[in-house]
Structure formats: C-alpha cells, structure tokens
Amino acid sequence: MSGVVVQRLSAGYEPGRPVLTDVDFEAPRGGTVGVLGPNGGGKTTLFRVLLGELRPERGRVILGGSVASVPQGDHARLDFPVSALDVALMGAYGRTPWWRRIARADRDAARAALDRVGLLEHAGDRYGELSGGQRRRVLIARALVQDAQVLLLDEPFAGVDRASEERILRVLDELTGEGRTLLISTHDVEQARRFDRVLCLNRRQIAYGEPGDVLTAGCLQRTYGAELLVVGGEQVVAAPHHDCGEHA
Amino acid sequence: MPEFLTRALVEILLLAVAGGLLGTWIVLRRLAFFTHAAGSATFPGLVVAGPWGVPAQVAALGSGLLYAVGLERLVRRRGVEPDTATGLLLVAALAGGTILASDAYPAGVGVDRLLFGTLLGLQDSDLAVSAGVAVLAVAATAALGRTWLATGFEPGSASALGVRAGAGDLLLLAGLALAVVAALPAVGALLVGTMLVVPAATARLVARSVPALQATAVGLAAAEGAGGLLLAYELDLPPGPAIALLGGIVFCVVALAVRRR
Numbered sequence: 001m002s003g004v005v006v007q008r009l010s011a012g013y014e015p016g017r018p019v020l021t022d023v024d025f026e027a028p029r030g031g032t033v034g035v036l037g038p039n040g041g042g043k044t045t046l047f048r049v050l051l052g053e054l055r056p057e058r059g060r061v062i063l064g065g066s067v068a069s070v071p072q073g074d075h076a077r078l079d080f081p082v083s084a085l086d087v088a089l090m091g092a093y094g095r096t097p098w099w100r101r102i103a104r105a106d107r108d109a110a111r112a113a114l115d116r117v118g119l120l121e122h123a124g125d126r127y128g129e130l131s132g133g134q135r136r137r138v139l140i141a142r143a144l145v146q147d148a149q150v151l152l153l154d155e156p157f158a159g160v161d162r163a164s165e166e167r168i169l170r171v172l173d174e175l176t177g178e179g180r181t182l183l184i185s186t187h188d189v190e191q192a193r194r195f196d197r198v199l200c201l202n203r204r205q206i207a208y209g210e211p212g213d214v215l216t217a218g219c220l221q222r223t224y225g226a227e228l229l230v231v232g233g234e235q236v237v238a239a240p241h242h243d244c245g246e247h248a
Numbered sequence: 249m250p251e252f253l254t255r256a257l258v259e260i261l262l263l264a265v266a267g268g269l270l271g272t273w274i275v276l277r278r279l280a281f282f283t284h285a286a287g288s289a290t291f292p293g294l295v296v297a298g299p300w301g302v303p304a305q306v307a308a309l310g311s312g313l314l315y316a317v318g319l320e321r322l323v324r325r326r327g328v329e330p331d332t333a334t335g336l337l338l339v340a341a342l343a344g345g346t347i348l349a350s351d352a353y354p355a356g357v358g359v360d361r362l363l364f365g366t367l368l369g370l371q372d373s374d375l376a377v378s379a380g381v382a383v384l385a386v387a388a389t390a391a392l393g394r395t396w397l398a399t400g401f402e403p404g405s406a407s408a409l410g411v412r413a414g415a416g417d418l419l420l421l422a423g424l425a426l427a428v429v430a431a432l433p434a435v436g437a438l439l440v441g442t443m444l445v446v447p448a449a450t451a452r453l454v455a456r457s458v459p460a461l462q463a464t465a466v467g468l469a470a471a472e473g474a475g476g477l478l479l480a481y482e483l484d485l486p487p488g489p490a491i492a493l494l495g496g497i498v499f500c501v502v503a504l505a506v507r508r509r
Binding site: 051052053067068069071073075076077080081082083086087090091093094095096098099102126142146 | 401
C-alpha cells in the first residue's frame with residue numbers, strides 16, 4: 001500500500017511557468033523518502049503541493065491520509081509569548097471548531113507528544129527560549145498532535161544538537177513503525193543513505209529509487225550541478241542554507 | 249460624581265475591553281503604526297461628517313476604508329514598503345483633514361476635539377458603539393484567538409495547521425477598524441493608540457502567555473483610563489492626552505523595572 005503517490009506532476013506559481021515538472025513517484029506506506037535537491041530545485045514546491053497549498057498545473061497527487069508539515073521554524077516568531085505546550089497544541093487547531101475550546105483529549109495528546117520527543121519537562125518553557133534542536137522537536141510534537149499519516153519534514157537535522165538529532169531519529173523510526181510515511185528534505189547525502197527511498201529534484205525529477213541505486217556520482221552531479229563538491233573521491237554537497245522564503 | 253464624569257468612566261471601561269483584547273494582537277502582530285495611521289485616517293471623514301449630515305462613525309469608517317484601499321494599492325500594486333505607504337497616507341489624511349477643516353469649520357472650532365477627543369462630552373450613541381465593540385471584541389477573541397495566534401506565530405505554517413489565515417487577518421483588521429471608530433469620541437483621531445496600543449505594549453513587557461497579556465492589557469487600559477480621567481478632572485487637563493501621558497509613564501516605569509530584574 002502506498003503512503004504518497006505523485007503522478008506526472010508539474011507545478012508553479014504563475015500559469016504556464018512551472019518550476020517543477022515531471023515528478024512521478026510512489027512512496028510506500030511507513031517508508032522514509034529523502035528529498036534531495038539544490039535550493040530552488042523544487043523541494044518546497046513539492047511539499048506545498050502535497051500540503052494542498054499549491055494546485056498542480058498538471059498531474060495528480062494521491063495521499064494515504066492527512067498531511068502535516070514540520071518546517072525548519074526559521075520563520076516562527078521567537079518573541080511570541082507561547083510555551084512549548086501552546087505550540088504543540090496548535091496541532092489540534094484544525095480539528096477544533098471555532099466555537100469550541102481545545103478538548104481535554106487534545107491537551108493530553110499534546111503532553112504525550114511532548115513526552116515522546118523528550119520535552120515534557122519543558123512543556124511550560126517559552127518556545128523562543130528553547131534551543132534550535134528542542135524547537136524542532138516541539139514542531140515534530142505539533143505534527144504528532146495533528147495525527148497525520150504523511151509527514152513532510154524540512155531539513156529536520158539542520159543545525160540541531162547531537163541529543164536532539166538522536167531523539168528525532170528515534171521518533172522518526174517509531175513513526176514509520178506506526179505506518180506513517182515520511183518525506184524528509186535534506187542536503188546531506190550521507191543522511192539520505194539511511195532512508196528507504198531517495199527522490200532527487202532539480203526543477204524536474206532527476207531520479208527516484210533506493211539510495212544505493214540513486215545516490216551515484218552521475219545522479220548527484222545532475223541534481224546539484226555546480227553546488228556539488230568532490231572531496232577525496234567522495235561527494236560532499238555544499239549547498240547554501242535552505243531558504244524557506246524561496247518559492248521553489 | 250457628576251453624570252458626565254460617570255458617563256466618561258463607563259466609556260473608558262468599555263473601551264478598555266476592546267483596547268486590551270485587540271491591542272494584544274496589534275502589539276503581537278506589529279500593527280501599532282498601522283493602527284495609529286488608521287486613527288489619523290478617520291480625521292478627514294470626521295471633519296466632513298457634520299457639514300454633510302453624516303453620522304460621525306459612518307464618516308470615520310468611510311475615511312478609514314479609503315485608507316485601507318490606498319494602502320493596499322500602494323503596497324501590492326506599486327510595490328511601496330508597507331511602513332512608507334502607511335506614513336504617506338497618514339500625512340495625506342492629516343493634511344487633507346486640516347485643509348477641509350479650514351472650510352468646513354470657518355473658525356477651526358472642534359478640530360482639536362476631533363484630534364484629541366471629548367471624553368467629557370459624550371453622547372449615548374458613543375457609549376452604545378463602545379459597548380457593541382466591546383462585546384464584539386470578546387466574541388472575536390473567543391472565536392478567532394487561535395487563528396490569530398497560529399497566524400502571528402508562524403504565518404507560513406498556518407494553512408498546514410488547518411487555520412484560515414487570510415479570513416482571520418481580514419476579520420482582525422475589521423475589528424481594529426471598529427475599535428478605532430469606537431475610541432474616536434473619547435481620545436480622538438490622533439490618540440487612538442492610547443487605548444489600543446499603550447496598555448498592551450506595557451503588558452507585553454511582563455506577560456508570559458497570551459491570556460495573561462490580554463488580561464493585563466485590559467486591566468491596565470481600565471486603570472490608566474480611569475486614573476487619567478480623574479486626574480484630568482481634578483487638574484482641569486484635557487482627558488485624552490492625560491490618559492495617554494499616564495499610560496506612557498506607566499510603560500516607562502514597567503520597562504525600567506523589567507530591565508532591573
């Protein structure tokens with residue numbers, strides 16, 4: 001059974017000017033898909049289509065359940081007077097009618113989600129005062145409260161401390177064990193080797209398949225072009241920090 | 249207590265509800281300058297309301313609507329920076345209102361009242377509008393608070409959370425417009441920030457959560473409003489500016505105390 005099916009997808013921000021074309025892949029339910037590509041390569045565009053924020057110009061998307069996004073959080077207002085628990089609770093906003101208070105069950109779910117990412121003791125801490133890795137874990141907790149079957153994670157390991165990285169990896173393993181499908185955008189080729197599948201994008205689909213088949217020198221060269229550095233015979237991707245403000 | 253003073257006190261307490269609740273979002277969403285300009289933008293409408301026989305609130309809303317449309321055109325279609333566009337329209341509204349006033353009010357009578365309020369000369373209709381806006385502010389906070397929080401916290405993720413950010417923002421701006429109109433008789437076009445910005449900005453210095461911020465802002469708006477009013481009555485000062493000054497002093501004291509902590 002599939003978690004995400006994308007068929008002949010083209011998408012863009014102006015009619016007739018797609019920034020991403022010919023994307024066609026099938027992610028297995030409970031699988032992890034690493035999404036590789038340079039800045040402007042179409043990773044964010046693909047995620048926005050999967051979230052329903054952007055209509056495909058061509059092709060279609062079939063999802064095996066609801067979708068949640070775990071952004072980098074760079075654009076969150078760190079000065080906002082919200083606690084880690086407040087942010088996790090935002091995962092319940094979509095299912096709470098405007099005239100209702102947040103349900104007790106959702107409050108319990110938010111605490112359980114924070115516990116799962118190892119932050120229950122920080123539930124009352126101000127979000128902006130947490131470390132970068134802890135903030136990323138709170139955003140994962142928020143996606144857990146959304147109870148989505150498909151999670152889109154934007155660079156979940158970029159700039160996080162070792163403890164957070166290990167905790168995030170453990171939680172991601174648990175999520176796939178529960179049959180949730182994860183699409184994880186990354187610039188880290190070594191990291192991508194751990195995933196079940198890898199999707200390479202550079203304004204179109206360059207390759208999709210198992211890491212051993214996809215992460216070849218030729219494929220990476222076509223994916224990253226000039227951004228690819230070769231150090232000591234091994235490919236090292238030296239891409240600038242991902243900018244969520246970019247459209248593609 | 250004289251009846252006009254009781255009336256002024258009731259008005260201030262009603263405005264404190266809307267001012268504290270909506271002021272929280274004005275401060276959190278960085279809309280203070282926008283709100284100040286929206287107040288000023290009502291000035292030309294207030295000037296022509298009397299001579300044209302239009303209710304002041306309606307004229308103020310119309311004038312404020314022109315400001316909103318002008319802002320949208322300048323920012324979206326002409327690519328002018330939002331702050332610059334707001335500044336341009338603020339100058340245009342004040343200058344336009346003053347020029348209109350030179351004809352509409354031959355002796356310039358009332359312009360200072362339009363700009364700084366007439367808290368001691370309120371009509372029943374002024375109290376009715378403020379009561380209505382207070383009720384709306386409470387209802388909007390209950391119904392839209394989560395939307396405003398999620399959108400303000402991280403605009404890019406709001407729709408992924410199932411929050412209707414666009415509709416929420418539109419209703420927030422509509423709420424601000426109504427609160428500005430309600431505050432005009434008490435504090436005037438130039439001092440709407442007295443009730444809508446200053447108390448919430450002070451509360452922001454100490455509050456650790458949004459509900460605490462709102463409760464503190466409402467309390468401060470009520471205390472500063474009542475205190476400034478009584479001070480103005482005792483010392484024979486203009487009440488709107490007295491409340492504004494008191495609010496400014498409280499802000500400075502709290503800011504200093506927080507810095508020392």
